[in-house]
Amino acid sequence: MDDTCRIVATERTATCTLKTPEKVFQHAMEFAAGHPIAGVGLAVPGVLDSRLYELREVVNLDGWLGVPLRDQLAEASGLPSMVVNDANAAAYAEHASRLLGVQSLALITLGTGVGCGMVVVGNPHGGDHGCAGELGHIAVDFSDDALPCTCGSRGHLETYAGAGGVIARMVQLSGEDPDGLTPRRIADRAEAGDAICQKVISDTACYVGRAIGMLGQVADPAVVLLGGAMTFGGLETETGRRFLADVQKSVKETTLVQVGGNMKIEFATLGNQAGMIGAAMVARDQSSLSAFKK
Secondary structure, eight states: OOTTSOOOOOOOOOHHHHOSHHHHHHHHHHHHTTSOOSOEEEEEOSEEOTTTOOEEEOSSOTTOBTOOHHHHHHHHHSSOEEEEEHHHHHHHHHHHHTTOTTOOEEEEEESSSEEEEEEETTEEOOOTTSOTTOGGGSBOOOSTTOOBOTTSOBSBHHHHHSHHHHHHHHHHHHOOOSTTOOHHHHHHHHHTTOHHHHHHHHHHHHHHHHHHHHHHHHHOOSEEEEESSOSTTGGGSHHHHHHHHHHHHHHHHHSOHHHHTTOEEEEOSSGGGHHHHHHHHHHHOGGGGGGGOO
């Protein structure tokens, strides 16, 4: 990325092929050879220790837990280096693209699970234990028959608004075989007028709105963005626009008017490049480092 946040070169390589952090960093620096580099940023999934820059919990990255990632990255690159949670990196990029200054923003990613990155008063915010913004594990159903979550608790947003939860509710309402069902197909059928699919998406919006309402009452961000692979068509379809409107409605119904009435809720715009841009920005903006040392 250059000084104008323009990506100048990219390459995709499966992490599972390279496996260890050392090999990933080596491969990245070999790819970057020939480009003038002032610093290196790394965006990683999972729970990132905000002080030691070590992963405390992560899925599908064997051998990455407990590794001092920033130190190893700096050693491999010989340059100033920074490590940030991928959701926070994406939120930081979206925040910068909107010129929000010291205002706060939350980016909620909807897909297989539900993630959330946060920028608080202009700085990426991971929390004291790396768990700030874990919106997927906010309880949205407190009933006795609330659905179990993969984390061991019950009633969490991810169980209802993650892809698996959306498909499960579709099967429950329609009696269909789940084979072949995906959120994309549910969205396409809703766009074509399928009432059951429309209800499933509307209910999903209600659950997401409840969680955003809780986040709003605690952190009160000026802007909340919806991104990820499951936005039901986004602004390009009537279904996506209705989904956004239903989320906005649910937030207003569950918060103080000063919160829900002033919060902007929109779709994210940077797509899959957001995390990459945000990681580079964090490495560039040395003033941001203090946000991860709290």
